[in-house]
Amino acid sequence: MLPRILLIPFLSLLAWGQSPQTALPVPRLKIALDAGHGGDDTGAKGSKGLLEKDAALSIVKELGTHLGEAGFEVVLVRRGDTFIPLWDRAKIANAAGADLFISIHLNAARARSAKGSEVYFLSLDKGDEDAAAVVALENAGAGTQPAADSVVAGILEDMAQKAYLQDSERLAVAVQLQLNRLGGIKERGVKQAPFVVLRSAAMPAVLVESAFISNRKEEAKLKDKAFLKKLAATITQGVRRYFAGGAATARRKAVDTSR
Template identity: 45%
Template structure:
C-alpha cells in the first residue's frame, strides 16, 4: 500500500515538474545582434510582433483572410490564430500547437517560434539567462533514434523505420534512384544498421534532418505511411514505377519563355455577344477593342501580355482563367461592359472574387472531420492538406486581387472622372480558379445612352485602356 502511494506521489511530482518545465516566466528576454526586448508571455505563448521587430522584419495582419504574414527579406511565413497549419515560404506544414490570439496580435509556443518562424528566416533560439538569444544558423536538431527492418516478399519489400519518438516525416523518391526520408529539425541516428538484411534495400544512412536510402537497381518507392503506436515510417518498395501516387491529369503547360505575362481577357466573343447598346455596339466588340489598346499600353510599359482571345472567337468562361494559370500569369484582368434594366445607371466598377464564407467554414469543418477520422496521423494522403492549402492560398490571392482592384478603380476614377461605383466582390465564373491576382473591370454601361456614346469613342476607349494600364502599373510597382 505504501509502495503504491509512493509511486503515485512520484508520478504526480514528475508530471508537475514536466508542466513547470513548459511554463514560461512572467518576463522573457530576447536578444539579437546587440538589441534586446522583453516580453510578457501570454498563456505560455510568446508574442510574435516584438520578435519580428527585433529581427527587422514585419508582421502584418490581413483582416479579410484572418492571417498574419511574417516577412523578413524574401521569406514569408503565414500563420493564423487557432490554426494548426502554417505556410512557410509557400509550403504547408502542420504544427502541434496552434498560435493563439494575444493582446499584441498573435502569440506562439517557443517551439513554434523556433521551428516555423525563426528557422525559415535562418535563425534559431539559444537559451541564455532570463530568455533566449536569436542567432543565425540552423539548430542542430533534436536527436532521434531509428531502427530499420526490412521484409522481402516475392515482388515487394516492406521497409519499417521504427522511431523512438513521434516526428514529422516525409518520404520522397530521389530523382537518381533511391529514397530520402526528410526529418526536419531532427538529428537522426541509425541503431544497428548492419542488421538490415534485404535484397532490395542496400543501405540506410543518416544525415542531419534526413535519411538516405539506397535501393537495388530498378527498385523504387511504391507507397509510404507515417504510423503511430509505435511511431514508425513504413514504405513499400518494388519494381513498379516509383510513383507514390498517380499523377493527376492536367492540361499540358503552355510553352512560355521570358517573364510572366499579364493575361487580358476581352469578355464574351463569338456567339456570345454580351450586352448590346441601342446603337448596336456590342460588349464583345468593345471589350476586344479596349483589350487590344490595353495590351499595347502595357507592352509599351515593358510588360509582356497575352489575350485570351484576339478576334471574335468564343471561349468558355472557365478556359480563360485556366489559360492564365497555365501561362503562370502575373495578373488576370477580364474586361466587360455592363447593362442594367435601370437606364440611369452608369459608371465603371471593378470586381474581384468572393469566396462563400459559409462554404469556407463548412470546408474547414469538413477538413477537421477528416483529420479527426484519420486520428491526426493520416495527413500524408494529400487531399486534406491540398484543401487547406488551397483555402489559405486563395485568401492570399484575394488580398492581392483586392489591392489590384483598388489601384485600377482609383485610376479609372481619377483619369476619366467617372462616377465611382467602387470595388466590389462577387463570385464571377471567369475569376473562379485563377491562382493569381484577378479582377473583372466593367468599363461602363451600354444601357445608358450618354455612356454608350462615350464608350463608342476611340478617345474614351484609349482613356479607359490607359487608366487600367496605369492601375496595373501601380499595383505591380507596389508588389
C-alpha cells in the same frame, strides 16, 4: 584636394560599383487580358446596337498596346470573335504563367442613367448584394464545370484564386482609383462577387466593368478611339500603381515601376 575634372569620373565609377544589380535582366511581368463573351455569346447590347463582346475586345486590344508600351508582356485570352468557356479562360492565363489576370466587360443596367466603371474581385460566397444582377449576366454562359482529372485537381483548380484574394483586392482598388479619376467619380469602391471566370486564376485577378453599354453616352464613347485609349491608359496606370505598392513575391518586387 582632387581637381574637379578628376573627381567626377571617380565618383561615377564608385556609383557604378555600388549597384551591380542594374546589370541583371529583370523578367518582364506578364498580364493576361480576357475580353468577355465572344462568338454566340454577345454579352449585353447597347441601344444603338453595340455588342459587349466587340467593345470588350476593342478595349483589350488597346489595353494590350498600352501595357506593352509600359514594359509588360501581354497574353490575350481571346483574340477574335470566338467563345471560350468561362472555366477555361483562367486556365489559359495559368498555363501562360501570367502574373495578373484582368477580365474586361461592359456593364448593363435597367436604369439608363447608370454610368462609370466598377472593378470586382472574387467572392467565395454570394458577394455584395447589389452585384447579384451583374453576376447573373456575366456567369450566364458558364455552363457546368468540366470534370477535372481527379477530385483533388478539381478542388485545387476551383480554389486557385483563394490564395490571391488580398492581392486581387489591392489590384481592384488600384485600378478603381484610377478609373474614378477618369470618370470624375470620388467615392466608388470595389466590389466582391462570385464571377466564374475568376475562380480558377492562380494569380491576382479582377473583372472590370469598364463602362455602361446601356447608357447612350457611354455606348457612343465606346466607339470613340480616343476614349478607348484614355481607358486603356487609365487601367495601365492602375496596374503600375499596384506593382509599385509592392506585392507578395520577389518577382513582382523586382520590376522597374519607375518608367
